[in-house]
Amino acid sequence: MPAHCINRRLALAQRDGQAAKKEKEALYADPQWRKDNYIxxxxxxxxxxxxxxxxxxxxxxxxxxxxxxxxxxxxxxxxxxxxxxxxxxxxxxxxxxxxxxxxxxxxxxxxxxxxxxxxxxxxxxxxxxxxxxxxxxxxxxxxxxGHSYCGAVDAAIKLPENPPGHVVTLINSIKPATKRYFGISENLLDFAVKQTLSTK
Ligand SMILES: [Zn+2]
Structure with missing residues (x-):
């Protein structure tokens, strides 16, 4: 592509970029838009x-x-x-x-x-x-x-204490949260995730 065509395309892109920026700024300043988008x-x-x-x-x-x-x-x-x-x-x-x-x-x-x-x-x-x-x-x-289906908490439920490798730091830290479960209505994983949050 000739150089003057490339320069023209760049100039158009920059102009479009400036226009898009102004449009975005106007949008962000619009009270109704801010309300509609929970800003x-x-x-x-x-x-x-x-x-x-x-x-x-x-x-x-x-x-x-x-x-x-x-x-x-x-x-x-x-x-x-x-x-x-x-x-x-x-x-x-x-x-x-x-x-x-x-x-x-x-x-x-x-x-x-x-x-x-x-x-x-x-x-x-x-x-x-x-x-x-x-x-x-x-x-x-x-x-x-915390979040649902947490793999780390699930591993702490399933693995024994003191597994090999640095993962022991994670498993042994989470395990106490899994031991406070006594068959209440929610499943063990959800319960244990909440326990990890409440003990922070
Ligand atoms: Zn997780």
Whole structure:
């Protein structure tokens, strides 16, 4: 393709990019659109844990309803974040590939400070990570997030204590949660996941 054609296509793409950016900014400023898409002001979420939790819950509502807007994932945001970050929440969750916090809560770059281990087992580094988020970055909300069908908790139910390898750290940390079960109405796996959360 001749150089002048490539330049013209690039110019058109950049013009379209600018138009798309303006359109997006107008959309985000529209009160009705914000209401329809459950938008919580980011500054409010950063300043107040109540609004931070609301922002996560409404983002999850978008995800559940198939209305994710995938906010703050463009080049401008990435450039801005190169100067610093101010996430509005800390998430302590499982490493499971099916529970990525940014996707589940429909958030973007710079929004969530996340620490994940299998079965959301806490380690010294996990506590340090949470302290850093709270003390240095100023997040005011910490969410401990468990999930259904957790493979780590399921393994802790099925495997004996002290299995070989580093996995022993996970299994032995989760096992106490599985031993408080006494045949209540929900299944053992669901019960044990909730126990891992209540003991954090
Ligand atoms: Zn899990």
């Amino acid at each position: 919580i002001n980011r500054d409010s979420a950063g300043a107040n844990p109540y609004f931070a939790l609301q922002k996560l819950m409404w983002g999850n509502k978008r995800f559940v309803e198939g209305k994710s807007i995938h906010p703050r994932q463009d080049a401008d945001v990435i450039n801005t974040l190169s100067k610093g970050q101010a996430p509005f929440a800390t998430i302590v969750g499982c490493s499971d590939s099916r529970v990525s916090a940014e996707i589940l809560f429909d958030q973007g770059f710079g929004d969530l400070f996340v620490t994940r281990t299998a079965g959301q087992v806490m380690a010294q580094a996990s506590y340090g990570t949470i302290e850093f988020a709270s003390g240095v970055l100023g997040t005011k909300l910490i969410v401990v997030l």
